[in-house]
Amino acid sequence: MNVILIAVIVLGTIGLVSALILYLAAKKFAVHEDERIGKVAEVLPQANCGGCGFPGCSGFAGACVKAADKGSLEGLLCPVGGQPVMENVADILGLKAEASAPKVAVVRCNGTCESRPRIAEFDGAQSCRVQQMLGSGETACAYGCLGCGDCVAACQFDAIHMNPETGLPEVDEEKCTACGACSKACPRGIIEIRLKGLKNRRVVVLCNNKDKGAQTRKACSVGCIACQKCVKVCKFEAITVDANLAYIDAEKCKLCRKCEDECPQNAIHAFNFPPRKPKPEAAPAVEKPTAPTAAKPAAPTVPTAEKPASKETTVPVGSPKGNVEPAKEQES
Amino acid sequence: MKTFKIGGVHPAENKLSAAAPIRVAALPKQAVFSMFQHIGAPAVPVVKKGDVVKVGTLLGEAGKGLSVPVFSSVSGKVNKVDAVLDSSGTRRMAVIVDVEGDEWLDTIDRSDKLVTMKDLGNITAEEVVGRIKAAGIVGMGGATFPTGVKLMPPPGTKAEAIIVNAVECEPYLTADHRLMLEKPEQILVGIQLIKHAVNCPKAYIGIEMNKPDAIALLQNLLKEKAAQYPGIEVVPLKVKYPQGGEKQLIDAVIGRQVPAPPALPINVGAIVQNVGTVYAIYEAVTKNKPLIERIITVTGKSVSQPSNFLARIGTPMQQLIDEAGGLPEDTGKIIGGGPMMGRALMSLDVPVTKGSSGLLLMTKKESRRGEVSPCIRCAKCVSACPMGLEPYLLASYTRLKDWDGCEKNDVTSCIECGSCAFTCPSNRPLLDNIRVAKQTVMGIIKARHMEAIKK
Numbered sequence: 046m047n048v049i050l051i052a053v054i055v056l057g058t059i060g061l062v063s064a065l066i067l068y069l070a071a072k073k074f075a076v077h078e079d080e081r082i083g084k085v086a087e088v089l090p091q092a093n094c095g096g097c098g099f100p101g102c103s104g105f106a107g108a109c110v111k112a113a114d115k116g117s118l119e120g121l122l123c124p125v126g127g128q129p130v131m132e133n134v135a136d137i138l139g140l141k142a143e144a145s146a147p148k149v150a151v152v153r154c155n156g157t158c159e160s161r162p163r164i165a166e167f168d169g170a171q172s173c174r175v176q177q178m179l180g181s182g183e184t185a186c187a188y189g190c191l192g193c194g195d196c197v198a199a200c201q202f203d204a205i206h207m208n209p210e211t212g213l214p215e216v217d218e219e220k221c222t223a224c225g226a227c228s229k230a231c232p233r234g235i236i237e238i239r240l241k242g243l244k245n246r247r248v249v250v251l252c253n254n255k256d257k258g259a260q261t262r263k264a265c266s267v268g269c270i271a272c273q274k275c276v277k278v279c280k281f282e283a284i285t286v287d288a289n290l291a292y293i294d295a296e297k298c299k300l301c302r303k304c305e306d307e308c309p310q311n312a313i314h315a316f317n318f319p320p321r322k323p324k325p326e327a328a329p330a331v332e333k334p335t336a337p338t339a340a341k342p343a344a345p346t347v348p349t350a351e352k353p354a355s356k357e358t359t360v361p362v363g364s365p366k367g368n369v370e371p372a373k374e375q376e377s
Numbered sequence: 378m379k380t381f382k383i384g385g386v387h388p389a390e391n392k393l394s395a396a397a398p399i400r401v402a403a404l405p406k407q408a409v410f411s412m413f414q415h416i417g418a419p420a421v422p423v424v425k426k427g428d429v430v431k432v433g434t435l436l437g438e439a440g441k442g443l444s445v446p447v448f449s450s451v452s453g454k455v456n457k458v459d460a461v462l463d464s465s466g467t468r469r470m471a472v473i474v475d476v477e478g479d480e481w482l483d484t485i486d487r488s489d490k491l492v493t494m495k496d497l498g499n500i501t502a503e504e505v506v507g508r509i510k511a512a513g514i515v516g517m518g519g520a521t522f523p524t525g526v527k528l529m530p531p532p533g534t535k536a537e538a539i540i541v542n543a544v545e546c547e548p549y550l551t552a553d554h555r556l557m558l559e560k561p562e563q564i565l566v567g568i569q570l571i572k573h574a575v576n577c578p579k580a581y582i583g584i585e586m587n588k589p590d591a592i593a594l595l596q597n598l599l600k601e602k603a604a605q606y607p608g609i610e611v612v613p614l615k616v617k618y619p620q621g622g623e624k625q626l627i628d629a630v631i632g633r634q635v636p637a638p639p640a641l642p643i644n645v646g647a648i649v650q651n652v653g654t655v656y657a658i659y660e661a662v663t664k665n666k667p668l669i670e671r672i673i674t675v676t677g678k679s680v681s682q683p684s685n686f687l688a689r690i691g692t693p694m695q696q697l698i699d700e701a702g703g704l705p706e707d708t709g710k711i712i713g714g715g716p717m718m719g720r721a722l723m724s725l726d727v728p729v730t731k732g733s734s735g736l737l738l739m740t741k742k743e744s745r746r747g748e749v750s751p752c753i754r755c756a757k758c759v760s761a762c763p764m765g766l767e768p769y770l771l772a773s774y775t776r777l778k779d780w781d782g783c784e785k786n787d788v789t790s791c792i793e794c795g796s797c798a799f800t801c802p803s804n805r806p807l808l809d810n811i812r813v814a815k816q817t818v819m820g821i822i823k824a825r826h827m828e829a830i831k832k
Contacts, residue, residue, distance in 0.1 A: 165466075165723060168746050170806035174813050180723055181466025256468060 081113070081137060082106045088133040089123060094201050096124040096224025106134075113138035124148065124238075125202075125222040147241045148223035150205065150216045152196075154235045155251035155312065156189040157211040161265040177232035185264035188254040190214065190235055199230035218245065240295040245317045248298055248305060250275075252312045255288040262310075269312045275304035378586065380615035381625040384763035386796045388618055388717060390587055394551045394676045394683035399559055401687045402700060404476055408451045408691030409728040410436050411463055411471045415515040416522050417443030422472050428455040433482035433667055436472045445513040445523045447472075450669035450689035452480040464713050464730075466723035474691070485666045491562050492663035493605070494569050505574040505662055512661035513668045513731075517653035518542060518553075518621065519714055521732040524654055528574050530643045537646030539571050539580040540630050541655055544614060544621040546585060547715025550735040552672040553652045555685045557584070557591040560656055561598055565606045567659035571650060572608065580609045582652070583630045585616045618717060619794035623649045625763050637790050653734070673697065673729055677738030679705035688729045694736055695725040709744030712737040717795050747804035758797035758807055764790045768797035772810040780821055783814040789822070791815050 085106035093101040099108050105123060112118050118138070122145050123130050135142035161184045167176050173195040181187040192212045196205050204220035205227050207213070214227075218241075228236040235253045250269055254261045258270030271289040283297035284304060293304070293313070305313045412420040420437030424430060430449040437447040453476040460468040481487060510525035530536055541564075545553040557564060568580045584592050595611045612630050619625055623642055624635045626649055633645040642649055650658075653671065660666040669690055676683040681702030688697060694711075698704050704725075712719040713727075715735055758768040766787055774782040788811060797807040 165721075170809035172809070172813070175806070175809040178812055178816065179465070179720065179809075185466075187467055260468070 079110050081110045084137050085109050085134050088126075088130060088137065090125045090130065092125050092201060092222075092224075094125060094222070094224040094226060096222065096226065097122065109134055109138065113140055116140075117143075119143055124224045127222075148238050149218050149221050149241045149245075150223060150225075150227055151237045151239045151247070151249055152190065152205075152214050152216060152235055153237055153249065153251055153253045154188075154190040154213060155267045155314065156184065156186055156265045157213060157267075160267045161186055161189060173230075174232045186254055186261070186268065187256070188233055188235075189252075189265065189268075191233065195230045195232070196227035196236060199226040201226065242295060242298075242317075243300065246300050247295065247316045248293055248300055248302060249314055249316065250291045250293055250312055251314050252290065252310075255290050257289055261289070267311050270310055272309060274307045274309065275313060278303045278307045378615040379612060379629050380617050381620060381628040381763060383765050384761050384796060385617040385619065385625075386761050386800050387616070388548045388799060390616070391548045391676075391678070392551050392554070392587065393549065393678070393680075394674050394685055395554055395588075397551070397555070397682070397684050399555050399672055399685045399687050400700075402689070402692060402697060404451060404479060404689065405692040405696055406476055407456065407693075408449075408453075408474045408476060408689065409461060409471050409693070409726075410447050410449065410474070410691045411461075411469055411728065411730055412437045412447060413463065413469045414447060414521060414690075414731040415445050416520065417445075419470060420444060420447045420513075422458045422470065424455050424458065424472060426455055426457050429453070430455060430474060431480045431482050432669060433485050436474075439510075439513075443523060443526060445510070445515055445525070446667075448513055448667040448669050449474060450691050451476045453477040462724055462727065464722050464727040465720065486664040488664075491566070493566055494573070497663065500573070500662075502574045502576060505570050508662045508665070509574070509658055512657070512666070514654060514657045514661055515668070515731050516651055517657060517671060517731065517734070518651035519718065519732050519734050521730075524650070524658065527648060527650070528571065530575060530648070534643045535646060536575040536577040536643065536648050537579065538631050538648075539568065539575070539577050540626055540647055540649045541568060541580065541582040541652055542621055542623075542626055542649050543582050543584045543588075543591070543652040544626060545588070546616075546618045546621040547717055547719075547735070548618075549676045549737050550674045550715045551676070552674045552685055552734055554588050554591055556652060556656055556672055557588070558594060561594055563659045564652060564655050565595075565598065565609060566663065567655035567657075568609055569606065570658055570662050571648070571655065575648060577648070578608050581630045582609065582611045583614050583620070583626050584611060585614050585620060587616050619763055619792065619796060622763065622792050622794055624792065637787060668731055671729065671731065671733065673733050674735040675701040675738075676735065677705065677708070677740070678743070679707055679740050680738050681705070690731060691728045693726055693728055694722065697729070697736060698725065698738070705738060705740070707740045707742075708738045709741035710739045712739060717799065718793065746806075749805055750803040752803055752805060755802060757800045757802065761796040761800040763794060763796060764792060766791060768807045768811060769805075771814055772805065772807045775810040775814040780814065780818055784818045784821070788814045788818050 086103050089102040089106060091102050097105045099105040109118060109121055112121055118135060118140055127147055128145055132142045163183045164185050165183050167183050169175055171193045173191040173193040176182055176191045176193060182191045190213050194207045196214050197207055202220050202222055204217045205214050208215050223238050225238050228238055252269035254268045258272060261268040261270050269291050271286050273286055275291050276284045276286055281297050281299050283294045285292055302315050305315050412422060418440030421440050422437045424436050431452045432450060434449045435446055436449050439446045451474055453474050456473045456475045458472050461471045463469045506525055506528050514524040515521040516524060543553055543557055572580055582595060592611055592613050599606055599609055614620055614629050620629055627633055627635055627642055627647045631647060635642050635645055657668050670687055671690060672685055673688050674685050675697050684701045686697055711722045713722050713733060713736060716737055719737060752769055762768055771783055771786055771788050791811050793808060793812060795808045801807055
């Protein structure tokens with residue numbers, strides 16, 4: 046009897062003392078997490094894609110709260126949730142959301158199997174990065190799509206797929222969240238995260254080739270040869286040619302499509318425009334009015350380009366500064 | 378029989394051109410001198426279109442930092458200075474010279490007469506290194522690391538053994554083998570020059586047992602002229618790939634292990650030089666001849682005359698193939714270098730460079746990779762890895778993009794010898810994946826380093 050009593054008392058005492066220690070420790074070492082972080086995290090998409098530049102959604106929520114303490118959410122954007130989510134976040138934090146234009150991934154290469162003949166065969170590990178490391182790929186273009194689908198593997202939203210006919214990836218604009226994972230995965234920096242544009246309309250140079258015109262022309266029939274015609278025809282100074290490659294600034298572009306008509310290589314493409322009335326002397330443009338993807342009226346001049354154009358969902362991407370290959374052609 | 382301790386494989390040797398004496402390749406009509414023939418910063422062109430050059434004229438001076446100059450190996454007129462396709466299909470700056478005649482600079486001694494250390498008088502170590510640097514010499518086994526830099530041990534280290542890499546463990550290649558047979562004394566003088574340059578009393582020449590004639594020749598020479606060439610020893614090695622790897626060779630010859638990067642061979646007191654480099658050093662120091670030609674093996678199972686050429690740098694590969702009997706019809710792949718570590722060429726217009734040790738024409742059948750099947754956990758790659766890594770694990774981490782895992786498992790120690798992929802019964806592209814991981818992890822380490830410096 047006595048033994049049981051002693052045991053109960055001893056254990057009970059130990060229990061009480063431990064409880065006291067735990068209680069004090071919990072008080073002393075308590076981590077105060079801003080409850081707003083949890084609330085913000087709740088309205089985020091929880092895709093943890095890292096497209097915002099922070100490690101996952103909770104990291105982004107923490108950054109938002111920190112920024113809110115400084116009074117502004119400037120520079121913070123959840124590319125997956127876009128404007129609506131940022132408005133919710135701003136509500137929670139008692140701020141106004143910064144206006145942000147929606148973006149989309151654009152594949153800046155139109156070198157289909159037809160326009161860019163294969164000159165070599167690659168039978169190593171089917172990865173663009175591996176291929177990029179071993180040489181210039183299967184075609185003569187050292188800047189174009191390698192076609193192994195690293196971007197497809199990187200996409201968490203099932204928004205980019207290889208088109209077996211063209212050998213190029215195509216972006217599903219409905220699903221694309223512009224998180225930038227594909228852009229980072231592409232070893233050649235072909236994919237650009239670009240402004241979606243008014244009514245989703247965009248005019249883009251679908252080429253990433255920084256070789257001189259003559260070399261580009263040999264490698265691909267639809268490559269930008271840096272002839273400057275588009276620069277001259279553009280009234281809004283939206284087009285620049287840097288390192289033998291034209292680039293259209295989406296913010297300056299007024300979607301007039303003059304450059305598209307002017308481009309002798311058919312490297313400039315317009316997305317999501319309504320079908321054009323065919324010019325009287327030209328063959329009727331092939332049109333594919335399928336909704337989400339950008340059906341582009343084929344330019345009347347180059348019939349071979351019709352096919353790639355009508356397929357295009359993808360838009361060229363990649364800042365022109367994007368690193369591709371060092372050692373280009375600075376003529377001394 | 379000495380060899381390195383861990384891993385290694387035995388690919389079929391196929392030394393088809395071992396009996397073919399070195400032939401002087403014809404002068405090209407047009408020579409292309411890439412400014413990127415070495416590791417480090419590219420050389421900077423100093424000539425312009427229309428300039429008249431002679432053999433030995435400086436075309437590109439060494440760039441900033443780690444770099445070497447590039448010299449003309451032909452005489453003629455500069456056609457243009459432009460970016461041209463290199464062997465990997467990348468456009469890189471090069472000087473293109475239209476060849477006219479064969480006029481050499483007067484400063485170069487073209488005689489065959491052997492110049493010994495005695496003839497050189499009391500040349501200082503600095504002078505030797507200076508001449509090596511000025512001649513644009515790089516590691517000619519294929520790695521193309523500037524030799525002058527290697528011969529200046531960083532403070533706190535001391536060279537205790539020069540190891541001459543005459544292993545030529547790559548199948549097919551015989552350039553080093555033929556060089557030893559035809560220029561043995563020049564090589565010995567070259568070794569003396571290196572010993573002199575780094576003040577090291579002992580030198581070893583590591584040769585694999587599949588070159589018994591070279592071993593015997595050098596051993597006899599050293600016995601006969603022991604007084605003239607002291608402190609040089611020939612070390613016969615068991616045939617095993619990748620014995621020509623710097624770390625493997627040090628282990629095989631002097632039994633020391635080089636720690637993981639950033640440690641260098643010099644940290645264990647060793648300096649390794651390829652035998653071709655040694656010959657180039659001899660020519661640079663005694664004949665004042667810059668690095669303008671090299672020996673290159675052109676070989677392959679269906680090549681009609683597998684040959685070893687003494688070719689001027691800048692000669693198009695196509696010309697060498699023509700001289701070796703033309704391009705066989707069943708060629709499936711053309712590899713610059715040996716079959717294990719060489720890389721497929723994108724075009725035959727690419728020129729011979731300082732690092733071109735061989736040109737291998739593989740038949741269609743040989744050039745196909747086998748069908749990839751799942752890993753069966755046989756661990757053959759683990760036994761084969763000469764660096765003691767676990768290739769299957771690294772390849773899996775790479776697929777999962779677990780760069781931390783790769784780093785922890787020492788992916789940066791990989792020497793890219795390809796033994797793992799060679800030995801894999803499932804034909805898994807192990808090396809392809811590991812290379813990606815190595816490059817990525819090196820980038821991460823560098824970024825971390827830069828961050829630390831900033832702080």
